[in-house]
Amino acid sequence: MEFTPVDHPLVQEKLRLLRDVSTSPKEFRALLAEVSVLLAYEALRDLPLETVSVETPVATASAVRLRNGQPVLVPILRAGLGMSDGILRVVPEASVGHIGLYRDHDTHQPVEYYRKLPADIAGRDVLLLDPMLATGGSAVAALDLLKSVGVRSLRLICLVAAPEGVRAVAAAHPDVPMFGAALDSHLNQDAYIVPGLGDAGDRLFGTL
Ligand code: PRP
Ligand code: URA
Numbered sequence: 001m002e003f004t005p006v007d008h009p010l011v012q013e014k015l016r017l018l019r020d021v022s023t024s025p026k027e028f029r030a031l032l033a034e035v036s037v038l039l040a041y042e043a044l045r046d047l048p049l050e051t052v053s054v055e056t057p058v059a060t061a062s063a064v065r066l067r068n069g070q071p072v073l074v075p076i077l078r079a080g081l082g083m084s085d086g087i088l089r090v091v092p093e094a095s096v097g098h099i100g101l102y103r104d105h106d107t108h109q110p111v112e113y114y115r116k117l118p119a120d121i122a123g124r125d126v127l128l129l130d131p132m133l134a135t136g137g138s139a140v141a142a143l144d145l146l147k148s149v150g151v152r153s154l155r156l157i158c159l160v161a162a163p164e165g166v167r168a169v170a171a172a173h174p175d176v177p178m179f180g181a182a183l184d185s186h187l188n189q190d191a192y193i194v195p196g197l198g199d200a201g202d203r204l205f206g207t208l
Helices: 009-019 025-043 081-090 137-148 163-172 200-205
Strands: 003-005 049-055 060-066 072-077 098-103 110-116 125-129 153-157 178-180
Touching: 009 025, 025 081, 025 125, 025 153, 025 178, 025 200, 072 081, 072 137, 081 125, 081 200, 098 137, 110 137, 125 137, 137 153, 137 163, 163 178
Parallel strands: 003 178, 072 098, 072 125, 125 153, 153 178
Antiparallel strands: 049 060, 098 110
């Protein structure tokens, strides 16, 4: 499945500020929440619908509703939390599942340390959230986990992706569409995205 770059001017303006090394954690949190709403708007555009009728005060109108109910947001801890916080403002009925992964400093492989998912997640539309798609190891591990509990409708939203990460997700999970604000150049020797924006979790939570 392809990576869809969201090139809306408002997304790109916020991305510039998020990349800027002088942006404070307070500003970074606000910007990440805001840009995530715009990315989710694009990623959820084709949510399955069904036709229903609704009584207005005047007459019966034809309307639509979400076929699989409200979506489930699954942020990858920690940095994904900055995205779910924003999206919840406009999809307040969404459920939120959490997957805790950190990248081992030396191997760059993801290590799972937490998981809590809604019991009925299998039949629902799931949005996996992580601002950084670097090697793709974390996203692939989270998608493996979500599929192992029966999830079939998956979308991945990131902020910045590296070609290596896009290739890894496309190879392991060709059915999962990816959305993001930018597809950057490459990874450096520490598996950081270039030019990227640095360590998203540290910038979000002020743990630099
Ligand atoms: C970062 C980021 C992704 C992962 C991306 O998390 O938020 O989860 O790295 O890298 P990958 O595509 O190579 O797997 P990190 O492991 O630094 O944990 P943190 O969010 O707790 O800081
Ligand atoms: N994780 C981050 O937070 N940033 C990167 O560039 C790569 C992995």
